[in-house]
């Protein structure tokens with residue numbers, strides 16, 4: 197008998213019938229003797245609908261009232277699920293985030309959880325009840341309703357699992373796990389049975405949108421075993437853990453991630469003297485523009501080229517900043533290119549394997565794909581290439597690193 201926290205996303209509770217389906221699933225776990233805490237999202241589309249109404253009234257809705265509004269989506273689902281369980285003679289009780297004492301800071305629409313009081317949940321569980329908690333929301337010190345940012349129900353589930361020291365946090369969604377890459381790009385992409393938190397963070401921040409990034413950080417920090425599974429199909433899903441497979445089984449590369457949302461900016465011919473990088477990036481930071489990859493070459497003629505990437509939405513604003521900086525620094529030229537993409541190979545296995553970078557670059561070269569930028573971390577190698585090569589690059593790398601093969605576990 198285990199204590200399980202389960203989270204069902206918007207699609208999984210998108211209709212009354214689906215909510216009844218979730219109730220059946222939950223009852224199945226109760227019948228096996230497990231204690232279950234369920235976190236639900238709003239019915240699919242509901243949060244967007246609520247935000248849409250607010251935006252019709254105001255360009256800048258008061259954040260406190262925004263949270264009062266959007267938190268209602270989840271409140272609908274918890275009540276309907278509790279009713280559905282009760283119809284199955286499965287005792288259950290629903291709580292909003294505030295009722296279950298999920299304390300957050302006061303940053304409306306992007307609040308952070310500070311503490312959770314597990315007393316109510318514990319007493320319901322020992323009375324044999326399923327505890328149903330509204331995802332995505334909490335309450336600040338002044339009892340204001342707060343929300344945790346889009347996709348925040350994942351974080352609610354992980355936080356509850358950490359507070360309750362649950363045996364597992366299960367995230368039920370419309371895909372059956374985490375894949376080696378996007379199956380829409382590579383048909384032979386394979387579900388991973390296991391992935392480490394570190395790898396999942398890299399995959400998630402690179403665009404694999406199965407889990408809210410913050411929930412993965414949270415789970416890693418508190419060592420909560422996290423499993424991604426399908427609501428609609430039986431299966432083991434993907435387990436996200438701290439444990440690495442033993443070295444015989446550990447693949448060098450676990451997945452290929454990609455991101456089409458970036459753009460590249462280059463300042464050509466800037467003086468190669470101390471302080472230049474800071475002078476270029478400080479005004480970019482001041483405009484709240486996040487910089488991802490940065491490359492600066494070695495200057496041969498007392499000048500150097502400075503290249504970096506930003507989100508595509510920020511490319512024009514960044515370009516304007518650079519034109520001003522370029523005057524000041526006496527740079528030769530400013531260039532921007534939004535038609536790029538970033539492709540990354542991710543895997544803890546590369547820590548103990550040499551030659552991953554060269555294999556990656558040889559694979560791209562064999563396809564005639566030019567690499568524009570490279571960056572590496574201990575468990576990731578990323579390249580920027582022309583966006584027209586995205587699919588080709590991902591497919592070639594998926595094949596070169598044997599990712600379509602069954603893993604051993």
Ligand code: ASP
Pocket residue numbers: 205206237238243244269331332345346347348349350
């Ligand atoms: N309903 C919220 C959203 O759509 C929270 C969630 O689903 O996780 O962002």
Ligand code: MG
Pocket residue numbers: 205206347
């Ligand atoms: Mg979600």
